[in-house]
Amino acid sequence: MGKPTETRRAEIILGALSAAADLGLGAATTQAIADRVGIGQSTIFRHYKSRDEIFAAAIESIGANMLRALEPYFSGGDSAAVRLKEMIHAQLIFVSNNRGLPRILFSDSLHIDSPILKQNVQRVMRNYSSRVVQLVQEGIEAGEFDKQLDPTETVRYLMMLIQGLLMRWSLFDFNFDLEAEAAPLWDFFSRILKAE
Amino acid sequence: MGKPTETRRAEIILGALSAAADLGLGAATTQAIADRVGIGQSTIFRHYKSRDEIFAAAIESIGANMLRALEPYFSGGDSAAVRLKEMIHAQLIFVSNNRGLPRILFSDSLHIDSPILKQNVQRVMRNYSSRVVQLVQEGIEAGEFDKQLDPTETVRYLMMLIQGLLMRWSLFDFNFDLEAEAAPLWDFFSRILKAE
DNA sequence: TATATTAGCGATTCATTAATCGCTTTTGAG
DNA sequence: CTCAAAAGCGATTAATGAATCGCTAATATA
Numbered sequence: 359m360g361k362p363t364e365t366r367r368a369e370i371i372l373g374a375l376s377a378a379a380d381l382g383l384g385a386a387t388t389q390a391i392a393d394r395v396g397i398g399q400s401t402i403f404r405h406y407k408s409r410d411e412i413f414a415a416a417i418e419s420i421g422a423n424m425l426r427a428l429e430p431y432f433s434g435g436d437s438a439a440v441r442l443k444e445m446i447h448a449q450l451i452f453v454s455n456n457r458g459l460p461r462i463l464f465s466d467s468l469h470i471d472s473p474i475l476k477q478n479v480q481r482v483m484r485n486y487s488s489r490v491v492q493l494v495q496e497g498i499e500a501g502e503f504d505k506q507l508d509p510t511e512t513v514r515y516l517m518m519l520i521q522g523l524l525m526r527w528s529l530f531d532f533n534f535d536l537e538a539e540a541a542p543l544w545d546f547f548s549r550i551l552k553a554e
Numbered sequence: 555m556g557k558p559t560e561t562r563r564a565e566i567i568l569g570a571l572s573a574a575a576d577l578g579l580g581a582a583t584t585q586a587i588a589d590r591v592g593i594g595q596s597t598i599f600r601h602y603k604s605r606d607e608i609f610a611a612a613i614e615s616i617g618a619n620m621l622r623a624l625e626p627y628f629s630g631g632d633s634a635a636v637r638l639k640e641m642i643h644a645q646l647i648f649v650s651n652n653r654g655l656p657r658i659l660f661s662d663s664l665h666i667d668s669p670i671l672k673q674n675v676q677r678v679m680r681n682y683s684s685r686v687v688q689l690v691q692e693g694i695e696a697g698e699f700d701k702q703l704d705p706t707e708t709v710r711y712l713m714m715l716i717q718g719l720l721m722r723w724s725l726f727d728f729n730f731d732l733e734a735e736a737a738p739l740w741d742f743f744s745r746i747l748k749a750e
Numbered sequence: 751t752a753t754a755t756t757a758g759c760g761a762t763t764c765a766t767t768a769a770t771c772g773c774t775t776t777t778g779a780g
Numbered sequence: 781c782t783c784a785a786a787a788g789c790g791a792t793t794a795a796t797g798a799a800t801c802g803c804t805a806a807t808a809t810a
Binding site (some may be wrong): 383448461466530 | 676677713718724
Binding site for chain 3 (some may be wrong): 583584585595596598603605606693
């Protein structure tokens with residue numbers, strides 16, 4: 359036989375994300391995934407019961423990776439403002455290196471077909487949100503940010519900004535430097551945060 | 555024979571948008587569209603050469619309708635701030651009544667498959683953007699908004715906010731009142747605009 | 751080393767769906 | 781009123797893609 363199934367499962371997730379990045383989630387067929395992994399189409403089903411299961415696992419994986427990449431900023435020694443700024447930067451770098459993520463975010467498979475995928479994404483978003491809210495709260499308490507701000511609301515709008523940016527990036531075929539958007543985005547967003 | 559083709563073409567566009575709203579763009583099959591119009595699946599092709607053509611026309615149509623709905627705010631007699639606020643409100647009302655629009659915006663058909671659809675959407679966005687930039691410019695010149703603002707940049711972020719909001723709305727199955735988001739969104743956004 | 755287990759494959763099945771075709775029905779222009 | 785053009789339909793085609801099946805080959809373990 360070939361490699362042990364745990365290795366293969368991980369490879370299949372990578373193949374699925376790679377295929378989704380290039381072709382879109384809908385066109386990331388089991389054949390396309392198998393090609394990237396270097397195995398036959400039918401072999402996919404030795405490791406996952408269905409195609410949906412693959413993408414459920416893929417979202418799980420990429421969500422966990424993103425949260426892991428941002429973890430340092432939720433608890434470092436810098437000021438809240440610096441950490442928030444750098445977290446946004448780190449997030450855009452992460453997405454730059456994981457183009458499958460916006461493709462999943464803006465696929466109708468996510469928005470319609472699969473309640474499981476949707477729940478996974480919503481869970482990751484809630485998780486992310488609650489940590490960033492904490493960070494904003496710290497900033498408010500430290501007097502760095504406007505005391506009048508509602509942290510939850512503020513973070514919601516930050517997420518909208520980032521999602522809107524990713525939407526644009528995906529729509530324009532990834533043809534601008536996403537990381538370079540971090541600085542101007544921060545300039546804009548921090549106008550809101552400014553303590554009077 | 556049945557109705558004249560121009561009537562049918564319009565009906566098919568409505569059916570396509572309705573199907574896309576309910577089922578997503580990918581699952582809005584020619585059969586689903588035909589069902590809504592009340593004609594046979596094959597009859598669709600008497601009026602449009604291909605499925606893609608239908609959605610190209612649908613985007614064209616919905617884009618034009620949206621711009622028409624917003625037209626009053628680009629040139630009314632009120633202050634720029636009031637018009638901008640009301641334009642955002644009107645836009646959210648429009649999208650509430652045209653759920654096919656976010657479904658199209660967040661479909662992989664748009665992001666991947668069809669360069670034509672993509673170009674149509676980009677054109678509508680540019681059109682929209684240039685008018686809103688004008689409006690912001692007026693506000694700046696009238697001293698209502700901060701003179702330091704870059705109008706183009708500012709409008710880009712407004713669009714990101716709105717797109718992010720629509721993304722959220724679609725992801726949460728349209729289960730919150732989109733129109734009600736206009737006021738808090740304005741509260742947030744207008745903090746940016748404030749002349750010092 | 752013997753053997754049960756698991757990974758892998760090619761061929762096949764089954765479902766879906768856009769698009770075509772031949773034929774029928776309706777309509778409107780002359 | 782006539783008849784050509786247009787609208788409509790059911791059946792069919794062709795392509796695609798997820799999932800199944802029977803078989804083979806590699807591996808772990810006893």
